[in-house]
Amino acid sequence: xxxxxxxxxxxxxxATGKIAKWHVKEGDAVRKGALLFEIETDKAAMxxxxxxxxxxxxxxxxxxxxxxxxxxxxxxxxDGEAASAPVAAEPLPPVKPITPAxxxxxxxxxxxxxxxxxxxxxxxxxxxxxAKQGGITLENIAGSGPRGRIAAIDVHGVLxxxxxxxxxxxxxxxxxxxDGMRRTIAQRLxxxxxxxxxxxxxxxxxxxxxxxxREILNAQAPRDAQKLPVWKLSxxxxxxxxxASALELVPDANVTWADEAIHKYHSCDVGVAVAVExxxxxxxxxxxxxxxxxxISEEMKDLATRARARKLLPSEYQGGTTTISNLGMYGIEQxxxxxxxxxxxxxxxxxxxxxxxxxxxxxxLRTQMTCTLACDxxxxxxxxxxxxxxxxxxxxxxxxxxxx
Amino acid sequence: xxxxxxxLTYAQAIQEALATAMxxxxxxFIMGEDIGVYGGAFQVTGDLVHRFGEDRVMxxxxxxxxxxxxxxxxxxxxxxxxxxxxxxxFATLAMEQIVNQAAKMRFMLGGKVSVPLVMRxxxxxxxxxxxxxxxxxxxxxxxxxxxxxxxPSTPHDAKGLLLAAIxxxxxxxxxxxxxxxxxxxxxxxxxxxxxxxxxxxxxEGRHVTIVATSIMVHRALEAxxxxxxxxxxxxxxxxxxxxxxxxxxxxxxVKKTTRLACVxxxxxxxxxxAEISALIAESxxxxxxxxxxxxxxxxxxxxxxxxxxxxxAVPQTxxxxxxxxxxxxxxx
Numbered sequence: 001x002x003x004x005x006x007x008x009x010x011x012x013x014x015a016t017g018k019i020a021k022w023h024v025k026e027g028d029a030v031r032k033g034a035l036l037f038e039i040e041t042d043k044a045a046m047x048x049x050x051x052x053x054x055x056x057x058x059x060x061x062x063x064x065x066x067x068x069x070x071x072x073x074x075x076x077x078x079d080g081e082a083a084s085a086p087v088a089a090e091p092l093p094p095v096k097p098i099t100p101a102x103x104x105x106x107x108x109x110x111x112x113x114x115x116x117x118x119x120x121x122x123x124x125x126x127x128x129x130x131a132k133q134g135g136i137t138l139e140n141i142a143g144s145g146p147r148g149r150i151a152a153i154d155v156h157g158v159l160x161x162x163x164x165x166x167x168x169x170x171x172x173x174x175x176x177x178x179d180g181m182r183r184t185i186a187q188r189l190x191x192x193x194x195x196x197x198x199x200x201x202x203x204x205x206x207x208x209x210x211x212x213x214r215e216i217l218n219a220q221a222p223r224d225a226q227k228l229p230v231w232k233l234s235x236x237x238x239x240x241x242x243x244a245s246a247l248e249l250v251p252d253a254n255v256t257w258a259d260e261a262i263h264k265y266h267s268c269d270v271g272v273a274v275a276v277e278x279x280x281x282x283x284x285x286x287x288x289x290x291x292x293x294x295x296i297s298e299e300m301k302d303l304a305t306r307a308r309a310r311k312l313l314p315s316e317y318q319g320g321t322t323t324i325s326n327l328g329m330y331g332i333e334q335x336x337x338x339x340x341x342x343x344x345x346x347x348x349x350x351x352x353x354x355x356x357x358x359x360x361x362x363x364x365l366r367t368q369m370t371c372t373l374a375c376d377x378x379x380x381x382x383x384x385x386x387x388x389x390x391x392x393x394x395x396x397x398x399x400x401x402x403x404x
Numbered sequence: 405x406x407x408x409x410x411x412l413t414y415a416q417a418i419q420e421a422l423a424t425a426m427x428x429x430x431x432x433f434i435m436g437e438d439i440g441v442y443g444g445a446f447q448v449t450g451d452l453v454h455r456f457g458e459d460r461v462m463x464x465x466x467x468x469x470x471x472x473x474x475x476x477x478x479x480x481x482x483x484x485x486x487x488x489x490x491x492x493x494f495a496t497l498a499m500e501q502i503v504n505q506a507a508k509m510r511f512m513l514g515g516k517v518s519v520p521l522v523m524r525x526x527x528x529x530x531x532x533x534x535x536x537x538x539x540x541x542x543x544x545x546x547x548x549x550x551x552x553x554x555x556p557s558t559p560h561d562a563k564g565l566l567l568a569a570i571x572x573x574x575x576x577x578x579x580x581x582x583x584x585x586x587x588x589x590x591x592x593x594x595x596x597x598x599x600x601x602x603x604x605x606x607x608e609g610r611h612v613t614i615v616a617t618s619i620m621v622h623r624a625l626e627a628x629x630x631x632x633x634x635x636x637x638x639x640x641x642x643x644x645x646x647x648x649x650x651x652x653x654x655x656x657x658v659k660k661t662t663r664l665a666c667v668x669x670x671x672x673x674x675x676x677x678a679e680i681s682a683l684i685a686e687s688x689x690x691x692x693x694x695x696x697x698x699x700x701x702x703x704x705x706x707x708x709x710x711x712x713x714x715x716x717a718v719p720q721t722x723x724x725x726x727x728x729x730x731x732x733x734x735x736x
Contacts, residue, residue: 126662126694145695145734152662152694153734 002075003052005036007061008148009069009121015139018066019073028056030076037073051146054078070121070148123150130155181279192341196257197377200336201389205396207352207367210238213399217293231294235369236272236326239349240296242395243324244268244288245402246388253388254321256342257379271323271340272300274307281307282340284320324349334370344379345388348372369396410593415448415585417559418524421566422449422486424595426456429484432570435462435471436488436524445490446526446585468494472501472523479521480509484570491537492525492579495545506575507550518573522566528581528619528669529714535706538714540670542579542617543679546646552576552600553646557621559589561644564598572600581619581669603650605657609637611732612663615654615680617643620667620719627724636732646676654680655689662694665728669718672701698731700724 007017017039024036030050039046054076061073121138123131127150131138134155141158143150168175178186214233221229247254247268256263268289271282283303288296306312321344325337328351337348350370356363371392375385395402412420425432433456438445440453440463453461464471468489475485489495495502506519529538546553552574556562562580569576606621607628616624621642628638639657643650658664664684666677677699684690684697700719708714730736 124694125691129691146736149734151734 002077004072005074007067126152134159202372204368237297246391248289249391250388269320271320273325344376412591414559417563417591421563425570432484433460434486437490468497472498479519486522488524492527521575522569523577529707530583534709538707543676555579555618568597601648603653607640609639613657613661615641616667623721626721658689659692665698667700
């Protein structure tokens with residue numbers, strides 16, 4: 001019988017792994033312990049060694065493939081052993097260039113199988129009984145043994161970790177256990193702030209023209225059967241459109257960082273942070289540069305409503321290259337935001353504030369909105385970020401340019 | 405005042421047991437090929453013929469089946485015969501008497517008779533005696549209900565188990581290891597018995613249980629000593645009796661250590677290791693297993709004459725160290 005090479009579970013939360021690189025090819029002779037391939041998980045890269053001596057055959061997962069834990073990815077045949085037909089494999093599609101925006105909870109976004117290919121987790125009898133006694137399931141335990149087998153030591157490792165706190169009052173403070181959304185926000189934003197080299201650019205945008213045009217457009221809105229205006233454009237709708245138009249004008253900033261490459265997008269998809277009970281979502285307005293203000297406005301109302309009801313589909317909050325985070329409604333003058341991976345930028349928008357500004361040497365009262373763009377320096381350099389932000393300001397200060 | 409420790413070889417301990425039994429009970433006599441004036445192929449009987457005479461230390465013709473038939477008949481008639489096979493391999497010639505007669509009589513006659521026969525069988529490899537004189541057939545014989553099978557690993561146990569076998573009302577096969585005959589160890593002068601069916605823990609440990617038999621007990625103990633230097637504490641159980649098997653000692657140990665290795669010289673396939681593995685898999689110890697069960701036994705081959713190959717055909721200390729280390733470190 002050939003020896004199966006399986007994708008091992010190298011990380012506790014790991015349901016799938018991406019084959020980053022094969023170090024052997026079909027027909028290569030390998031010795032037990034030789035480096036076969038590298039896998040990549042959300043958190044780590046691991047080198048996987050050959051479990052036996054022989055000839056490598058039936059490689060069923062190509063580089064870049066995402067494979068469930070426990071699935072056979074190749075076979076090692078002994079000398080003289082006839083290779084059989086390739087084993088039926090279930091490779092998952094190659095990784096998309098985009099990873100999801102903050103996820104609401106694991107359940108909703110579990111698009112990949114959470115179990116090994118067979119739905120079983122190799123574990124020693126002792127590990128099974130300990131897990132059962134400890135009230136934990138094997139799928140949450142990374143096996144340290146051959147072929148990912150879970151041993152007692154792995155279960156002890158998990159049991160030794162502090163258990164999830166229970167809701168309750170500790171005298172002086174209330175303990176609120178984390179839900180999936182809170183955990184995801186914590187993980188992703190920590191990752192972002194710790195690994196993405198952020199820099200910040202700030203401009204003041206004059207809202208005089210935008211306010212005039214918005215007033216006209218809202219006043220002229222057609223009425224529906226109930227005599228209600230069919231649109232009521234918000235300043236935010238202008239901001240979305242302006243950001244998309246700026247990305248169209250500065251396409252080098254319409255990118256995401258993908259470690260080995262920069263992905264430059266054809267369409268200007270803008271994520272918009274929507275606060276919801278217990279967290280936030282960033283639904284994405286697709287190709288906003290091609291949409292009218294009223295279309296954007298209508299789409300945002302729908303997305304925000306469903307975000308608050310936690311009814312968004314993963315596809316509706318995945319993708320995009322930038323985020324708009326607007327805290328103007330709280331009177332915030334200016335702030336900086338943390339980039340939402342894998343986006344390259346995020347625009348932190350403050351409130352419209354009346355300020356005296358010098359016009360021809362005299363102080364004139366104007367409404368200004370302060371915007372701070374955070375950029376991922378790996379993908380967007382200072383000058384590029386400045387071009388993007390300048391273009392954005394132009395569209396805000398003269399919205400008619402967005403008609404061009 | 406403590407008496408000085410008296411050391412005997414394994415062969416001397418057996419001879420002492422034979423003499424003790426013959427002195428104590430005139431029904432006891434020994435028979436076998438060249439055990440009289442020649443003193444036995446391995447000099448176990450030595451000068452017993454001069455002490456007890458040819459009626460009680462009987463040379464037999466080279467006919468194992470005939471000798472075994474005489475021994476079974478004598479046992480049925482009230483004697484306490486002890487039959488030495490020159491090599492355990494030659495017991496195959498006497499299978500009819502051992503398996504079909506000695507082992508069955510008590511059952512087929514409703515308990516009205518028993519066969520208090522002791523068979524001594526020099527066994528094992530390592531002497532360059534080639535395939536027909538080097539086998540370890542104890543598991544084969546232990547497969548037969550009605551026989552008891554013991555494997556002493558020390559001079560102390562060789563005397564104590566042989567005396568217990570002589571007392572026993574049923575046929576007992578004592579597999580002695582040829583390489584152990586010259587081994588020295590403490591042997592009390594008094595007549596003592598090692599109970600048949602009781603294993604002994606030779607070394608305590610908490611990381612792995614090594615169940616070993618005969619000479620493998622010593623190799624397992626050597627391995628355990630080396631592994632202890634690496635922080636691996638192996639518990640070594642000397643099985644001592646194959647049938648009836650001391651299941652409780654093994655199960656309790658595995659429940660403590662969570663890992664099991666079986667080390668034995670007999671052929672691995674369908675051997676004693678398979679029985680012990682299955683015993684654990686069927687027992688309450690199953691839920692305590694934290695690693696696959698490891699069997700280290702003889703290779704599936706007749707024992708080669710070439711000394712290098714002969715050594716390679718059965719477990720040796722370095723291999724036991726390596727495999728048990730891998731077992732404990734979760735590599736297998």
